[in-house]
Amino acid sequence: xxxxxxxxxxxxxxxxxxxxxxxxxxxxxxxxxxxxxxxxxxxxxxxxxxxxxxxxxxxxxxxxxxxxxxxxxxxxxxxxxxxxxxxxxxxxxxxxxxxxxxxxxxxxxxxxxxxxxxxxxxxxxxxxxxxxxxxxxxxxxxxxxxxxxxxxxxxxxxxxxxxxxxxxxxxxxxxxxxxxxxxxxxxxxxxxxxxxxxxxxxxxxxxxxxxxxxxxxxxxxxxxxxxxxxxxxxxxxxxxxxxxxxxxxxxxxxxxxxxxxxxxxxxxxxxxxxxxxxxxxxxxxxxxx
Amino acid sequence: xxxxxxxxxxxxxxxxxxxxxxxxxxxxxxxxxxxxxxxxxxxxxxxxxxxxxxxxxxxxxxxxxxxxxxxxxxxxxxxxxxxxxxxxxxxxxxxxxxxxxxxxxxxxxxxxxxxxxxxxxxxxxxxxxxxxxxxxxxxxxxxxxxxxxxxxxxxxxxxxxxxxxxxxxxxxxxxxxxxxxxxxxxxxxxxxxxxxxxxxxxxxxxxxxxxxxxxxxxxxxxxxxxxxxxxxxxxxxxxxx
Amino acid sequence: xxxxxxxxxxxxxxxxxxxxxxxxxxxxxxxxxxxxxxxxxxxxxxxxxxxxxxxxxxxxxxxxxxxxxxxxxxxxxxxxxxxxxxxxxxxxxxxxxxxxxxxxxxxxxxxxxxxxxxxxxxxxxxxxxxxxxxxxxxxxxxxxxxxxxxxxxxxxxxxxxxxxxxxxxxxxxxxxxxxxxxxxxxxxxxxxxxxxxxxxxxxxxxxxxxxxxxxxxxxxxxxxxxxxxxxxxxxxxxxxxxxxxxxxxxxxxxxxxxxxxxxxxxxxxxxxxxxxxxxxxxxxxxxxxxxxxxxxxxxxxxxxxxx
Numbered sequence: 001x002x003x004x005x006x007x008x009x010x011x012x013x014x015x016x017x018x019x020x021x022x023x024x025x026x027x028x029x030x031x032x033x034x035x036x037x038x039x040x041x042x043x044x045x046x047x048x049x050x051x052x053x054x055x056x057x058x059x060x061x062x063x064x065x066x067x068x069x070x071x072x073x074x075x076x077x078x079x080x081x082x083x084x085x086x087x088x089x090x091x092x093x094x095x096x097x098x099x100x101x102x103x104x105x106x107x108x109x110x111x112x113x114x115x116x117x118x119x120x121x122x123x124x125x126x127x128x129x130x131x132x133x134x135x136x137x138x139x140x141x142x143x144x145x146x147x148x149x150x151x152x153x154x155x156x157x158x159x160x161x162x163x164x165x166x167x168x169x170x171x172x173x174x175x176x177x178x179x180x181x182x183x184x185x186x187x188x189x190x191x192x193x194x195x196x197x198x199x200x201x202x203x204x205x206x207x208x209x210x211x212x213x214x215x216x217x218x219x220x221x222x223x224x225x226x227x228x229x230x231x232x233x234x235x236x237x238x239x240x241x242x243x244x245x246x247x248x249x250x251x252x253x254x255x256x257x258x259x260x261x262x263x264x265x266x267x268x269x270x271x272x273x274x275x276x277x278x279x280x281x282x283x284x285x286x287x288x289x
Numbered sequence: 290x291x292x293x294x295x296x297x298x299x300x301x302x303x304x305x306x307x308x309x310x311x312x313x314x315x316x317x318x319x320x321x322x323x324x325x326x327x328x329x330x331x332x333x334x335x336x337x338x339x340x341x342x343x344x345x346x347x348x349x350x351x352x353x354x355x356x357x358x359x360x361x362x363x364x365x366x367x368x369x370x371x372x373x374x375x376x377x378x379x380x381x382x383x384x385x386x387x388x389x390x391x392x393x394x395x396x397x398x399x400x401x402x403x404x405x406x407x408x409x410x411x412x413x414x415x416x417x418x419x420x421x422x423x424x425x426x427x428x429x430x431x432x433x434x435x436x437x438x439x440x441x442x443x444x445x446x447x448x449x450x451x452x453x454x455x456x457x458x459x460x461x462x463x464x465x466x467x468x469x470x471x472x473x474x475x476x477x478x479x480x481x482x483x484x485x486x487x488x489x490x491x492x493x494x495x496x497x498x499x500x501x502x503x504x505x506x507x508x509x510x511x512x513x514x515x516x517x518x519x520x521x522x523x524x525x526x527x528x529x530x
Numbered sequence: 531x532x533x534x535x536x537x538x539x540x541x542x543x544x545x546x547x548x549x550x551x552x553x554x555x556x557x558x559x560x561x562x563x564x565x566x567x568x569x570x571x572x573x574x575x576x577x578x579x580x581x582x583x584x585x586x587x588x589x590x591x592x593x594x595x596x597x598x599x600x601x602x603x604x605x606x607x608x609x610x611x612x613x614x615x616x617x618x619x620x621x622x623x624x625x626x627x628x629x630x631x632x633x634x635x636x637x638x639x640x641x642x643x644x645x646x647x648x649x650x651x652x653x654x655x656x657x658x659x660x661x662x663x664x665x666x667x668x669x670x671x672x673x674x675x676x677x678x679x680x681x682x683x684x685x686x687x688x689x690x691x692x693x694x695x696x697x698x699x700x701x702x703x704x705x706x707x708x709x710x711x712x713x714x715x716x717x718x719x720x721x722x723x724x725x726x727x728x729x730x731x732x733x734x735x736x737x738x739x740x741x742x743x744x745x746x747x748x749x750x751x752x753x754x755x756x757x758x759x760x761x762x763x764x765x766x767x768x769x770x771x772x773x774x775x776x777x778x779x780x781x782x783x784x785x786x787x788x789x790x791x792x793x794x795x796x797x798x799x800x801x802x803x804x805x806x807x808x809x810x811x812x813x814x815x816x817x818x819x820x821x822x823x824x825x826x827x828x829x830x831x832x833x834x835x836x837x
Contacts, residue, residue: 035621086793092620093567093749097792100746104785112778162395169381169392176381178363179340179373181396181444185362223628223738230625265636272629275622276614 002133007256008249013140013209015248016147017202019241021221022228023154024195026240029229031171031191032088034095038079039199040218040225041106046072046200047207047217048110051121059123065146065204072200073193075106080192085185103218110215118212125208143205150198155237163190227268231275291354293318293479294339294448299348301331301338308334310503311348316448316496321470321480323490325520326500332483333376335500336450340373341366352448368396372446376453376483378433380440382426386417389425389436393443403443410439413472431462438469442478449473451482455489467493491515542659546727548767549662551747553720555763556669558748559756561608561713563682564706565689567620570611570627571717572740573634574604578718579725579735580644583653586726593656597722604718605711612707612714631741638733649732650725657727665723666760669716673756676712685709717744750788752798761800 021043028036049071053064083098125139158164163186169177170187178184202221207213228247232239255263292315301309309331316322324332337343339350341363350359358366367373381389390410394403411418414435420428425436434454441449454470455463467489474480474493484490491497491511499507499519507519514520558571578600585591585599611630615623638644645651676682684705687695696702725731734740744763751762769787770780791799 083789083793087796090796093745093753094792094796097746097749098789100742101785101788101790101792104788105782106785108778108781108785112782162391165384165388165392166395168384168388172381172383173379175337175342175363176373176375176379177392179342179367179371179375180392180440181364181367182392183362183364219739223632226628227625230622261639262636265632268629268632272626275618275625 003256004253005132005134007252009134009136010140011249011252012245013136013144013248014252015245016144016241017205018221018224018228018248019244020147020150020198021202022225022232022244023151023237023240024198025225026229026232027154027158027237028084028192028195031167032084032188033092034084034088035092035099036079036084036192036195037096037100037222038083038103038106039076039099039195040221041103042072042075042079042196042218043199043203043206043221044106044110044213044215044218045075046203047121047213048114048119049200050123050204050207051114051119051213054121054123061123061125061142064123065201068204068207069197069200072203073197076192076196076199077189079196080189084192085188088184088188107215107218114213114215116215118214121207121211121213123208123211139208143209146201146205150201151237151241154194154198157194158237163187167191292316292351293320293353294481295349295351295354296335296339297349297351299335299338299350300346301334301343302346307346308503309338309345312500312503312505314498314505314508315354316479316481318447318479319474319477320496321474321482321494323487323494323497324481324483324500325485325487325490325497325514328485330500331503332500333452336373336452336481336483339366339450340371364396367444370444370447372441372444372449372478374437374441374449374451374454376456378430378437380425380428380433380436382424384425385421386423386425386428386436387421389440390417390421390443393440395444397444406443406445410442413442414439431458431465434458434462434466438473442473446478449478449480451480453483453485455484455486463489487520544768544771546657546659546662548764549659549666550657550720550723550727551767552760552763553662553666553669553723554717555744555747555751555759556666556673556756557604557713557715557717557720558744559713559753559759560673560676560716561710562748562753563677563689563713564685564709565620565692566612566615566706566710567624567745568627568710568713569624569738569741569745570631571714571744573631573736574607574714574717575721575724575744576634576638576731576733576736577607578604578721579731580638580650580721581718582722583650583725583731586656587650587653593661593722593726596656596726597719600722601715601719604721605715607718608711608714609707612710613703616703616706627741628738631736631738634736635733638736647733649730649735651730653725653729653731655726655729657723662723662727665719669719670756670760673716677756681705681709746788749798750792752795752800754797755800758798758800762798765799 021040025036025039028034028039046068050064050068053067058064079099079102083102084095087095087098125137125142127138129136129138129141158167166177166182167187167190170182170184174184199221203217206217224247228240228244232243251263295315297313299309299312300307312335314324324335326332334343338345341358341361345359348359349357352358352369352371358369381392384392390407391403394406397403416432417436417439420432425433428436438454451470454466458466463486470480470482470493482490482494491514494511497508497511497514498505499514501522506522507514507517509517554571554575557574558568561568561571581603582596582600585596586593591599611627615626618626639647684695684700687698687700688702688705692702747762747766748759750766751760752758766784770784773780773783
């Protein structure tokens, strides 16, 4: 039983990172109707930014994390300008390829700069917390806290702010929103910026947990965040968060009890089953065009 | 007297397909003008071109006369004081009624003014006040139409573009809507209205244009239009080609 | 890089690669003609390759039989996957194909008979330059005919407006599944040709990233006309070979080219619309106009000058 709870805890910690990447992916998709394939790469940008800052300047987390998030955000704004804005309103595959091209550029660019091998991100957070035999390191708890804070922030922004309201309006009927005075490019920037900042937080979390960063780490998030988004549906932020964490837990359990190599497939299988029973996703729908 | 809105030689094309061929129209302050025509004549496209939502291939759009607005992004055109009641209402169905109204005043930063306008709208449309916390998608068709109009008025526009305000409404509500058009106009808002319901529209308008296949084929006072052959042709004769 | 490197044998290899990649991309094109989104065509090609390879290696079958068998297996997988995903939202259906490819990877990985992680080896070399290009020509001709056939028109009706197609009496589910399966069969055929040239098929060739690659090739080339798929498969295979930089630089350039081209020509490079009437030409014209405006008069703009 102890082992079970340990797996669940580990799953929740990792899952929270999937969740905030998926959340950004889903947000960009539901607001701009664009599939940002370069989205997971911004997580990689965050991780490498953490590496650079930690290696060259300071290992103070209060500096490393904000700078990493900022780097991912800036990368996101660049992607928005280069590949999302020009493909907005076109067929979804157009944005898919335009951002896919950028994703290839980013992966190989990182490889060019940092090499193929993982780089070491030397930031340590000491200590663990133990509750009834279940262990969570302070590092895990901190990254979990970061993910939750990001989600709460995103939720607050979308629900309670003026531009958040505009974002929801654009997501539903962008022409009407524009005619009411909403600058759609601004919404696009805010949405992609927020989304990639969250991805950056996930990237830096992963870099800190594993003490390393690689040029191709975005791929870890890529398919999984896509799965989370589709399974949850794009109606509710909480839904995506829930599915992300659930995926993390499922993976941890399968890896712990069955086999590590089956991990990806079993999680996939369960998720596809859910999707087949509820094609619109568990929490919402994809009605748009 | 210089016009509030002046459109000259407007051409619009969707890809290689030209849909609007050199339309001229204008509207003076305080007027209600109607743009009549059958389905597919290009009425909605003209409104969208004025709003900047559809790119015009050629022509000038001035609002007011002397200030060129063609080529500005839609949100800048809206900020100049043009409101839009889109065809089929198009309220933000997942937002609350109250949030829909707030969206209408998106660029009004003075919160006091916003609240004041919301109060005005509640007075004009009492039904909206009772529904304010509801999700707009749960309103009936007539209520959504009221909300769409209220939303457009929230920005205190000087010109209101109304696209088929009576479409899909029960006959009694149709009368209410046209009554409302008059009320709004009496408050100093000029209105350009696109309608298929020509008879009702001609009753409130002071001037009307007839559109057929992307061309203006006639214009004049309601009496002139009603008596002309052009109107029969536009609605019954060759359908927009 | 010294030029001596670029020998005839080298180009022979590159062109054979380009040939069977173009064939698999044609499969992608056929599946997409009815509006399906698939990242499973790498897995379809893989299924064909494994089947064909086993047939020639263990059963001594001649290549034509292997090709037939491979295509058949692709067709069966395709029809099953097609029926499973036909009533789903485009993206959810896309996810189904993704899940299918990942499952195929795991299957290929875990079955010892298929060679596990090392892949299927020991396959005889039976594919030649001429065979690949003969097959490519035959398939282009067949698919070209398909495009103007009843099925082809029905497929495009399903893509453009499934509801209208259904109202016209087209069995949308059947047409979409059938075309998806036909495309899968073509991709599998390409896979059979591939394994008899590369002589090895590994599980990771079946996965999502490979599948996405074929989707990119088809959309890049133009998914509305058969030449688009051939063009996409061919150029994007040969292009990186011409760009003789280090691998990373090559892919950076490749990615950048993808992004730029798809923005300039969102319909893909090859389209039905003649040059001059399409967005690409307009875009180039706007760019020129903008540059001119900037050169003259220091870039002063009036509203109405730009979009």
